[in-house]
Amino acid sequence: MTEPSGPALAGAPLPARAKVAVAAGKLTGAVSRAAGRGSGAVVGGRIALKLDPELLRRLTAGRACVLISATNGKTTTTRLVAEALRAKGPVASNALGANMPAGITAAMANDRDAEFAVIEVDEKYLPGVAEQTKPRAIALLNLSRDQLDRAAETRMMAQKWRDGLADTPATVIANADDPLVVWAAGRARDVVWVAVGQSWKDDAWSCPQCGGVLHLDSDDWSCGSCDMRRPRPQWALDGDELVAPDGARVGLTGLKLPGRANRANAVSAAATAAVFGVEAHVAIQRMEHVTAVAGRYDTVTYRGRTLRLLLAKNPAGWLETFDLVSPRGAAPSGPVLLSVNALSADGTDTSWLWDVDYTRLVGHRVLVIGQRRLDLAVRLQVAGVDFQVFDDVEAAVDAAPAGAIDVIANYTAFQQLRQKVGA
Numbered sequence: 001m002t003e004p005s006g007p008a009l010a011g012a013p014l015p016a017r018a019k020v021a022v023a024a025g026k027l028t029g030a031v032s033r034a035a036g037r038g039s040g041a042v043v044g045g046r047i048a049l050k051l052d053p054e055l056l057r058r059l060t061a062g063r064a065c066v067l068i069s070a071t072n073g074k075t076t077t078t079r080l081v082a083e084a085l086r087a088k089g090p091v092a093s094n095a096l097g098a099n100m101p102a103g104i105t106a107a108m109a110n111d112r113d114a115e116f117a118v119i120e121v122d123e124k125y126l127p128g129v130a131e132q133t134k135p136r137a138i139a140l141l142n143l144s145r146d147q148l149d150r151a152a153e154t155r156m157m158a159q160k161w162r163d164g165l166a167d168t169p170a171t172v173i174a175n176a177d178d179p180l181v182v183w184a185a186g187r188a189r190d191v192v193w194v195a196v197g198q199s200w201k202d203d204a205w206s207c208p209q210c211g212g213v214l215h216l217d218s219d220d221w222s223c224g225s226c227d228m229r230r231p232r233p234q235w236a237l238d239g240d241e242l243v244a245p246d247g248a249r250v251g252l253t254g255l256k257l258p259g260r261a262n263r264a265n266a267v268s269a270a271a272t273a274a275v276f277g278v279e280a281h282v283a284i285q286r287m288e289h290v291t292a293v294a295g296r297y298d299t300v301t302y303r304g305r306t307l308r309l310l311l312a313k314n315p316a317g318w319l320e321t322f323d324l325v326s327p328r329g330a331a332p333s334g335p336v337l338l339s340v341n342a343l344s345a346d347g348t349d350t351s352w353l354w355d356v357d358y359t360r361l362v363g364h365r366v367l368v369i370g371q372r373r374l375d376l377a378v379r380l381q382v383a384g385v386d387f388q389v390f391d392d393v394e395a396a397v398d399a400a401p402a403g404a405i406d407v408i409a410n411y412t413a414f415q416q417l418r419q420k421v422g423a
Helices: 016-034 041-051 055-060 074-085 101-110 123-133 154-164 179-184 260-274 280-287 315-325 351-355 373-382 393-399 411-421
Strands: 064-069 091-093 116-120 137-140 171-175 190-195 214-216 221-223 235-238 241-243 249-251 299-302 305-311 336-339 366-369 387-389 403-409
Touching: 016 041, 016 055, 016 101, 041 055, 041 101, 055 101, 055 123, 064 074, 064 123, 074 091, 074 116, 074 260, 074 280, 091 101, 101 116, 101 123, 116 123, 123 154, 137 260, 154 179, 171 179, 171 260, 190 260, 235 260, 241 260, 249 280, 260 280, 260 315, 305 315, 305 411, 315 403, 336 393, 336 411, 351 373, 366 373, 366 393, 373 387, 393 411, 403 411
Parallel strands: 064 116, 064 137, 091 116, 137 171, 171 190, 190 235, 305 403, 336 366, 336 403, 366 387
Antiparallel strands: 214 221, 235 241, 241 249, 299 305
């Protein structure tokens, strides 16, 4: 006999099978944490879904759900949207970035009563999670190459989004500056276009609709062979200001998260919160309280130096990070520590290192660690960057002068560094 899973109020009683699944998931997560195996969210969520495959649907029924997906920036934007929506009521969120169905399910099980659910979703799982959660809003930030050994080619991912979101009743908030995102959102009923700029353009040379050559300008793009072109945005990032659909401007200089990419994330987050009636100036004021996201941008003291921790997982992410540590036109200042791993969670193919413009680091003192430090060393040598290779973070930090060090690492290297330096 199939148990009903229709609409319900947030926090409404669960059927017996779902209650058992939630309890088993929480117990498994607690055991995992006690054993020092991480947060336990993913393994707990997996057990819960094994016991009740419909659990995510049940846990999000009756909530106003928001999904955020992208190659870069989704964890930060999820945090910003959640903060903005707290102006309207309690929010449940997978704030630490466990963004596949198991991690999402665990997060929803841990907070049953919140009216809103703000959910970061891995790109590959977006259509399935959207079908389960029936979101009111879906934010699509960007698509670029990532984890080349196991992730789909970017156009294939865009196709998956396009098919999965066709005729969705959700309001789709989409980046007008990314041709792949524009095409992916092209079959949705209600799209809010946001112009936030995009430094990385090397995944958008050909038109996703017809294969023709895209003409890319600094603030516009179009296909020379079909009618694909940049839509007119309702929201925009203009320097240090958000421009709302009514022309009102909201300053972004109060944001604690640094850089152009985070101003872009804030504009997308404000456009998403507006779907639920949060005014732009209120949303931005609330976002100004966010100082770090899951360790990103944390500043810690370690071995007499001040380390700023920055995450960069793929060429697009590294490019945005370089704008923080080595702005164009500015004189190099301060050492930079780089760490790259190639474990399963990172993607084992590191050929993407050759797509990163490491010449941006010329003039900096560069310290290299990590599992793939020798691969990175070859890339830096070709780029003409002076560097030193070390076996561990202790030796690298000790070799740097007293003062500040910018630390850039990919996913597992970033987590390892956080544990080592106590962040």
